[in-house]
Amino acid sequence: MTRIPEFRAAKWNEPVVMEMGRPGARGQLFPAPEEEVTQAVGTNLIPGAMARKDSAKLPEITEFEAQRHYLHLSQMTLGMMGISLFGTCTMKYNSKTAEYATLRPELAEVHPYQHPDTLQGVLEIIHDFDGILRSLSGMDQFIFQAGGGADAAYTMTAVARAYWQDRGMLGQRTEMVTSMQAHPCNPATAAAAGFKVVNLPLEENGYPSLDALKAAVSEKTALIMINNPDDMGIYNPEIKEWVKVAKEAGALCFYDHANFNGVMGKLSARELGFDACMFMLHKTFGAPKAGGGPAVGAYGCTDALAPYLPCPVVVKDGDRYVLDEDRPKSAGKVREFWGNIPQVVKAYAWSRAMGADGINLASDISVVANNYMDKKLAEIPGLEISNPSINAHRMEMTRWSLGPLTEETGVSTVDFANRMADYGIDPYWMSHEPWIVAEPFTPEAGELWSKEDIDTWIGVIAQIAEEARIDPEMVKTAPHNQAIAQVKGDAFEDPAKWAMTWRAYQRKILGENKAKGVA
């Protein structure tokens, strides 16, 4: 019998830090400088023009109160250390060793404007990690400028634009072809780069069809952008033909490797014929993904596309590492400087710790764990696997549907996710838009969690399915054991209702500082 966690979050009803404290309270009281110090350095150390006239509106609290407040806040989160089979995100443990490595002054205290001679160590890591990704993908050059997966997809569209412009064909090659099951960032970034988006639907067998691709590509196609496995964990068995068809039409082929975990070490984007690919270091490569960043989309391409890469590119010149800015055909920057380098260092540490064999084994474990999970989930009444007609095993994640349970009980996948938090389990990922599976959820078992952890997760799913039948209203009004109750997502669609900063709160909600008009 699986043990179902019992959990109750701390719930502190204290105000935000800006509303705490009392006049005169201080974290630390510093002594006035001694006479001889004042005489030695003077009293007007801050130039008059730079000194602020009013005092900063900081909360006046003691150091102890600040510590206590932030401890309380941390107690009201799930801490990113729970059992989180959060599909499409490849949740991994983020090693403290790697964290400490990035805190070392050789990285923490350097600046990209320093002379490259003083940055050789970090440049070497970037260069070596480029080499590791080359060996996993077959590509010829990686850059780390993109601040996430979607940004790397955008890098692809920028490179494609530069590539076709260089050939005088940007006016002709105006279309990007993708499938409904590719990550939405592919159509979104192609549209942002000015391409027309041509989407391929899933056909009755659950796959986008080669016939549809053949009908879609033409002399107008600039590039195709696809995930494989897709966001439902389904591997496209015709992927080689896909690339062949696109290539015959003259299009560039981009492999969005967001779902790399189940195939890492097993296949090479280059061998499949792709011109470029993208890895997410904050997912597959063990760097933290935290609450939305910092992230890195590592973008790699063949020599044919390399001239169009954003600058700078880290290259080795003799025994020196240099920042190559002299690339006249470059598409230009997609982000400032070289990217989130501490994340690159953490991914490098992960890769070196795993080794080639370890990476290969991890992908095996992630697929086996996921198929174990699928088998157990299939035993829970009210759940239904997506595309049941596809009998191939799912890869590292699986799209499931709560449709039958929702019809029976009225408990939706959103309610279900909310209730999970009551057990101290991170709510699952549902699906990207549009939802082509009713009441979807997409778990990814991964190589991190033990069988016991996966059993616990499945036990909680089974428990909530049971609760939905016995007391649907309780599930629909969950969470009940959490620090806060339901979050009404509608608020995020109305800028007047949300505030991301204290100043925005004062302006929007309290009606202050309107004249200044700043957020």
Place this chain on the structure above:
Amino acid sequence: MRIGLIVNPFAGLGGAVGLKGTDGPDTVAEAMRRGAQAKAGARARLALTRLADRVPGAAITLAAGALGQNWAADLDLDATIIASPTVTGTARDTKEAVRAMGPLDVIAFAGGDGTARDVASVANGAALLGIPCGVKMHSGVFAVSPHSAGAMLADLMTSPDRVSWLDGAEVMDIDEAALRNGILAPRLYGLARIPVSRNLMQAAKGGPRQDAASALSSAAQGIVADMDEQTLYIIGPGTSAGAVMTAAGHTATPLGVDAMLNRALVAQDADDATLKGLAEGRDVRVILGVTGQQGFLLGRGNQQIGPALIAKAGRNGLIILATEDKLSALARPRLLVDTGDPDLDAELEGFVRVSTGANREMMMRIASG
């Protein structure tokens, strides 16, 4: 929320005995003679059972006897029974029973396209929710199954925030006399309001989303911007195709066919002969919408846009509009055509590009209906 339910006890009778529908008392009698079993009532009961399980004591208005009441026997519902005239097996039964129920917000009905059409004609602003049981279900007003219809009724009563409303769902029906002679000619008889389950987005990765109307509107603007001079654009019925008229500054005929030349309106609510005349000596493109769930291309064969015009346009001359949500929700990932000319239908088979938004298209496979 005032919800009424009506059963067309004869819906679906013809299918089991090879009659392709049951419109009219003669056909019903013939179906019964051939041993047909009425199924609509039983399917209505499935929906009502799900409702009673989900919302014990739910308040619902039912037509009396076989038109509703009988199928709710022993269920835990707070039913208001409205007496209706004697069952005659004609469309009059449905219409009079709906009228007798008084003002309603939602009318659930168990039947097929014929019932949908009858209910829509007297709905008076109420939304339609079809419990599927007819032979013909080309209309976009049906739930996927009787159970899901019951679940929708429960959601309407307990979680109205989970339901959104879609205006302009197609009420389609075919001429059954023609059908029995082997001619399938469904047409658009009306547009109805329907409840649809609202996908509550996950806030973590969510963001503002484009609604159906603005997606269609931006697709339509692109189509108008790309229009060729001296080409006749025929705009089929329905709200999707009509968005092109709106984008060009014209008023669309919701159930009829309009035509534009050089972005000017040259025909309104036109018939096939008029359009053929206008198409003389010009290229033709036909702008069409797609019916919800079934994926029929609207406004085709035997009606205002005859096979000759469609043949002239060819598959590449079809300009099709639909939102990605609508295409994703189709029962099968197919667009169905029936021009009335089987050879032409076969020629049209293959992939077309459907405009789904600004600079955004979806490849869809056309199959003959």
